[in-house]
Amino acid sequence: MPNNFANPIKELTASIKEIANKNYSQRVHFMNHNEFGDLAKSFNTMAEKLQEYNNSNLYKLSFEKKRLETLINNMHDPIVGLDNQGLILFANDEALKIIGLKTEEVIGKLTATLALTNDLMKSLIVSDFQNESRKALPMKIFADGKESYFEKEIVNITIKPTGEDQTIDIGNVIILRNITVILGLDDANPVTSILPIECNKRIILLIFRLSRIDLILRDIC
Incomplete structure (x- = not known):
């Protein structure tokens, strides 16, 4: 095949692969005023629109991620x-506090691995996923200089x-x-104190969306 045909096809093929890999900044540059030139113009227009769409959605996902983190x-x-x-x-600040680890030491790690060196993590996961009631006996945890029951x-x-x-099944919270x-058992708070409102299913589902957004952001970036 002549070079004036082979080279543009090769460049276009490589650019299409870049777009498939989410590199929407990729452009082709054919100087010829022929079918290849028209094809390059159409390709670049498509790539530009994909880049604009990607940037817009990335901003929305980032905003939603921060909102759910809060x-x-x-x-x-x-x-x-x-x-x-x-x-x-994911794990919120209260969870990290009682686990005694930092965010980077927890997120993205397997619970089974952390359980080898962290007794609380072991208590969180041991046998409970086989428990039909999905509940366990109260856990005694020492954190913030005091003993609490959960x-x-x-x-x-x-x-x-x-x-x-x-x-x-996609996971558990x-x-x-x-x-x-x-x-x-809390001297600072009498038994008549008002307890925190129980998390409802809607909030739980919103929280789980945070992890899905994180995965999408990592895939896009």
């Missing part, structure tokens, strides 16, 4: 989200893929609700 970090209940392989997708609840997260009839006041 939401979970303002909750008084420690919350940890796991995917269906036990990978930690009731653990595991919320299973499922989705129904488009066009499918059955739901699939672990909620630790402080029940020290209920047990009358």
